[in-house]
Amino acid sequence: MSSPEKDEIVVQGIAASQGIAYGQIFLFVRSEVEIPTYQVDPAKRIDEVARFDRALVMTRQQIARIKAEVEKNIGPEEAAIFDAHLMVLEDQALIGETIRAFESTGNNIETCFNLVSQRYIKAFSEIDDEYLRERAGDLRDVTQRVLQNLLGQTENALNRLADQRIVVSHEISPSDSATLDRSATLAIVTDSGSKTSHAVIVARSMKVPAVVGVRNLTQRVKSGDWAIVDGYDGIVILNPTESTLFRYGKVQERKKSFESRLLEANREPAITKDGVSVTLMANIEKADEVGIVKNFFAQGVGLFRTEFLFMNAARMPSEQEQFVAYKSAAAALAPQPVIIRTLDIGGDKPLSLQADLFPKEDNPFMGFRAIRFCLEHQDIFKDQLRAILMASAHGKVRIMYPMISGSEEMARANAVLAECMTELKQRGQPFDENIEVGAMIEIPSAAATIDLLAPDCAFFSIGTNDLIQYLLAIDRVNDRIAHLYEPTHPAVLRTLQHIVEEAHKHGIPVSVCGEMAGDPVFSPLLLGLGVDALSMSPAWIPSVKYLVRAMTMAEARALAAEALTLGSPKEIYARCDAFYRARVKMD
Structure with a gap:
């Protein structure tokens, strides 16, 4: 039941997996691997590279086991998530750069691997495309596993929840999400992440509500706190009152009925x-x-x-x-x-x-x-x-060619x-x-010259994500100005109207x-x-x-x-x- 001595708090995040859940929170804190740095004796350098190879093999075996488990319990499409992880372990650029860093510095292989991996993680994290940006999580997850195996540490896991819980974490890695106790996970909430994160993909396949991007929630809650997770509107309600619980019970009934109608109607043209x-x-x-x-x-x-x-x-x-x-x-x-x-x-x-x-x-x-x-x-x-x-x-x-100017x-x-x-x-x-x-059509110059592009095109497809970003000079992944990213800005609507009208004059679909x-x-x-x-x-x-x-x-x-x-x-x-x-x- 709710805690009457605490005030109800409503926090907004991003709706990621539909559904409504109510229960106690399990605060999952994933600690980073602490990496010692030291010089390796030149006489033992061959052994150090061999140790790296063994860690890569061990990591492959672990991920293969997780993939098999996910395929058995959730499905082949969700299991395919881990193909990307296995590919990271075959990436000759990543492995080769690590060995070259080791040979040039003489530092232990953990330090070299971590430095190279962090460079790749940073590159992916700065990508504009949301889906690709989330792939930094794949690399981060694999990196942590390799480092844990190099250091002889045990894996983090969420497969032993004591009872049904709402899992709250800063982020949940693909490996963590794959090991979630399906019978005990009521919902997933993360400080970071997006609709395309692997935790969200797994949550959807498990029919578990998920809300991501709830900033600093992990610093505001503790295990045992009661909460409602609204995966439709991206809301988390801490310490919900009895009236809120009653209202959400009714909302949940209506939402489930509406979802059934949506899927049924989808069979129609x-x-x-x-x-x-x-x-x-x-x-x-x-x-x-x-x-x-x-x-x-x-x-x-x-x-x-x-x-x-x-x-x-x-x-x-x-x-x-x-x-x-x-x-x-x-x-x-x-x-x-x-x-x-x-x-x-x-x-x-x-x-x-x-x-x-x-x-x-x-x-x-x-x-x-x-x-x-x-x-x-x-x-x-x-x-x-x-x-x-x-x-x-x-x-x-x-x-279709992208980014035509x-x-x-x-x-x-x-x-x-x-x-x-x-x-x-x-x-x-x-x-x-x-x-x-x-x-x-995602660059303003292309939008302005549809008539000149028309002779060489059979169709146009508008990439609104980039077009809006370029039209409004808004970096939509910059937290300080992302709120200015407005699809309904008059400049956006007028540009869309111009594209369609000019294309149709030349008989080209949009x-x-x-x-x-x-x-x-x-x-x-x-x-x-x-x-x-x-x-x-x-x-x-x-x-x-x-x-x-x-x-x-x-x-x-x-x-x-x-x-x-x-x-x-x-x-x-x-x-x-x-x-x-x-x-x-x-x-």
Whole structure:
């Protein structure tokens, strides 16, 4: 029961896994490994490298056991999380740099490995892409395991909770989340993290509520405190009163009933009440996610982020290896389209396997990345383009270039593509000679010159995450100014309107694949502005489809027209939120 002597406290975080839980807190404090530094006797240096090899082997065995356990208890998709961990242990750049540091300094291998690993962790932590930024957690988790094995320390684990508990921690590593006692974990709350952290992925698969980004909560609570975790609205309520408990009991009943209705409605087509069909597609990172795409009835893949083939690889993936991945997705989803985005990497997303390709930059978000990197390293670019072209013989594949700034860049990319087509013809390799090619519109210069890009494009896809960031000069991962990142800023709406109108003048369809597309509060606004398709995380499709089926397109157009007359982002958001709430009843 709640503690009457304490005041109720409501703290806001980020809703990460839906559901509501009530119970006592278990405060999980994960201590960092303390690393001694000392010089190794030159006569024992071979033994020191051998000790490092043994620790790597032991870590591989531990992770393989965890993976097998997760696959057995949760499922193969969640177990695939640990493939990235195993790849870290095969990363020749990481291992090689550690041994070179040891040979040059003579310091013990723990010190050298930690210094090299921290450099990689820092690079990933500074990446703009939320999903990739979370991969720093993979590397941090593996690093801790290797160091523990080198030092002979025992593993941290959450598999022995005394009773049902809400687990509160600064962060929960993938290994920790995999060992969570499923029968005793009521909810997960972390100070840090995001919707794409592995703890969240595991929480969703376990149907456990999760709230992340609740700053400094670990400093405000202790084990045994009572709390409510609201995974729908991202709220944690400490010391809830009896009236709050009663209210949340009713909310939980309504939410569960509404979720069932969402999933049921998702089996129906995405058609508005006035008969307009809406295309809802999925964003994926890996070919093996096509099963999820089908499960949520997506109408194809609007964004296949190919950089994950490169980010977790111990070496640059070959043309053939890429072809296998792209072909499997295209074939499995045929005849629905799969839009494959070419490598969006560099600058803020360095490749650990070939770090020498990336110069140090003061402002990597606007630096040597994406299409800029590919046009300079055409050997890498052409391997990927040939692989995509070959996959086009097995399904409806489209090619999309990221971070296009203008027509000259688009023409250069298409010229490289034409070379690849000629090379495949010479090989006698079949491919779709009429494959459609499009551009991501995420740079203001591209948005302003849609008419100039149109002759070289069959479609446009708006990456709202970056476009908003660049339009408003807001670094959305900078905590001090992230609150200024406003999707409903009039400049954003006017830019979106301009993109759609100019594209449609030239007969070119426009989709949105940024976070706005998957938010049911914003999706009617985008559709009202004339966007032809929305692409999102598969799990968001039911919520968006439900709203599509509850509105008319005429109402969405009226909402967009009104929003374009307003000057305040908050006022525009309020109109969108009211539109959503008027049509989505949870009772």
